[in-house]
Amino acid sequence: DDLNTARTKAHHALLHAMALDKNYIDVSDDSIAQVAVDYFSKHGPQKYHARSLYYLGLAYYYQEDYNKAIVEFTKAEEVAEACDSLYLGFVKVAQADVYAQTYNPIEEIRCLREALDINSKVSTKYYCDVVKLNIISSLFNQYHHEEAEQLLHQLLDDETVDDKIRVSAELIQAYITVTDHENPDFSKAVKIYEDVF
Secondary structure: OOOOOHHHHHHHHHHHHHHHHHOOOOOOOOHHHHHHHHHHHHHOOHHHHHHHHHHHHHHHHHOOOHHHHHHHHHHHHHHHHHHOHHHHHHHHHHHHHHHHHOOOHHHHHHHHHHHHHHHHHOOOHHHHHHHHHHHHHHHHHOOOHHHHHHHHHHHHHOOOOOHHHHHHHHHHHHHHHHHOOOOOOHHHHHHHHHHHO
């Protein structure tokens, strides 16, 4: 009942979308983010406009409507380039996810590399490491095993890596170890799994 102005409704919608996302709740209902987009596109600030476009794109992504998702992510990219480097990095990862779902690995890896570059400039090490994990998976899926393993070892050798990211990297390492067509090492993979779990 306290949301009695368009501005407060838009702020609430954006914060609601952000909170759901931060709690790993995949929201396919585009009406929440659309309220924020409609307001911030006309009244600003542009930072909130970029973020609301990002969450609208996510809603379409979870609907598996990848055409609409990439359109909103592209709009979010255009706005965020001028005012929100943090969310620009998020947008590039989201674009990469769309390209992965639509079997476009060249664009997927391009977006991930751009996201890594953006995150490196704004000193968000955690997000850099998350993007590195995505790059490793993408490279491995494209049979660029040598580059994938090189990046994986850099991540595993970094003592400052977040524990969750380290576990994910170790699981990727175990998978790569097992699926090595020339020299699969099942005992090494089992040891990695035992250490992780």
